[in-house]
Amino acid sequence: MxxxxxxxxxxxAIHGGAGDLAPDAGPQPEHRAALARIAAAGQALLLRGGxxxxxxxxxxxxxxxxxxxxxxxxxxxxxxxxxxxxxAIQRGSDRACGAVTGVMRTKSPIxxxxxxxxxxxxxxxxxxxAEQLGRELGLPEVEPAHFxxxxxxxxxxxARRKGIITLDHDSDFDRAQKSERADAAFGTVGAVARDxxxxxxAATSTGGLTNKHPGRIGDTPLVGVGTFADDRSxxxxxxxxxxxxxxxxFGHEVHARMSYQGWELARACRHALDEVLHYGGRGGCIxxxxxxxxxxxxxxxxxxxxWVGEDGEVRTGIDPSDGPDQ
Ligand code: ASP
Numbered sequence: 138m139x140x141x142x143x144x145x146x147x148x149x150a151i152h153g154g155a156g157d158l159a160p161d162a163g164p165q166p167e168h169r170a171a172l173a174r175i176a177a178a179g180q181a182l183l184l185r186g187g188x189x190x191x192x193x194x195x196x197x198x199x200x201x202x203x204x205x206x207x208x209x210x211x212x213x214x215x216x217x218x219x220x221x222x223x224x225a226i227q228r229g230s231d232r233a234c235g236a237v238t239g240v241m242r243t244k245s246p247i248x249x250x251x252x253x254x255x256x257x258x259x260x261x262x263x264x265x266x267a268e269q270l271g272r273e274l275g276l277p278e279v280e281p282a283h284f285x286x287x288x289x290x291x292x293x294x295x296a297r298r299k300g301i302i303t304l305d306h307d308s309d310f311d312r313a314q315k316s317e318r319a320d321a322a323f324g325t326v327g328a329v330a331r332d333x334x335x336x337x338x339a340a341t342s343t344g345g346l347t348n349k350h351p352g353r354i355g356d357t358p359l360v361g362v363g364t365f366a367d368d369r370s371x372x373x374x375x376x377x378x379x380x381x382x383x384x385x386x387f388g389h390e391v392h393a394r395m396s397y398q399g400w401e402l403a404r405a406c407r408h409a410l411d412e413v414l415h416y417g418g419r420g421g422c423i424x425x426x427x428x429x430x431x432x433x434x435x436x437x438x439x440x441x442x443x444w445v446g447e448d449g450e451v452r453t454g455i456d457p458s459d460g461p462d463q
Pocket of ligand 1: 155355357379420
């Protein structure tokens, strides 16, 4: 970490998932307002001298509490109608990290992931054992019903009727059907930050896929894939077809292209996304590099996002036209 704090180093970005929103779904003011509010909260923490790690945990925790997005409250449901939540967090200075999968009783999966990172000698916990750790560490618990919203039950019923596992980023999704799917959810939430010292961090949290087989795990809780931070390269949080992101090894692929080939952040992210497409997946990522460049590319129709660049303004975007892929 650099010796002195410099607020001009601060950068921040969050996402509320990528997906296939109906073209006539409108400007989504509720989603934009929530994204702007949460990005501003993360920025304020960084301006008060908070670390990148604190900022990404705060933002992802707020996104988990917001029923509009697929994480925490409002997470999508598995085939049995249960939430199975995944989360991960990583600090870029030393690659310290923690992750959990398949939890449904810990109130904040991202808080539990950070507890794994800081209060256990391990990196990744699953299911009942992860919840047990949370209990031992005194983290708040809830009944699984706490996370379930009416919209997600309707969505699950729809997916069951059609016999599909909804990626929320369905690769063979027919644009003509979009109006019918205007209420389609957007998968996953995440945050990346660069603090006043130049430190990077990333965090991601998700309910995964609607109607997924119990026990299925995507890219989100896999450090080096859906969540990654290294102060020498970038902080990255992904959303999309987890299986394809895993095949690409997304986060580390971006890191490797930057570190070993000297590519710029945007090129490395684009390349990794092309690879995701090659393996049949879709989605996007938010990324901030060690020099403060921001890249927010996606190959789905939309990605819900907000970012704070060099000028300190909070901006939000949904469509590709909403903002530069900086
Ligand atoms: N990437 C997440 C997963 O595969 C889902 C998403 O981003 O919508 O679990």
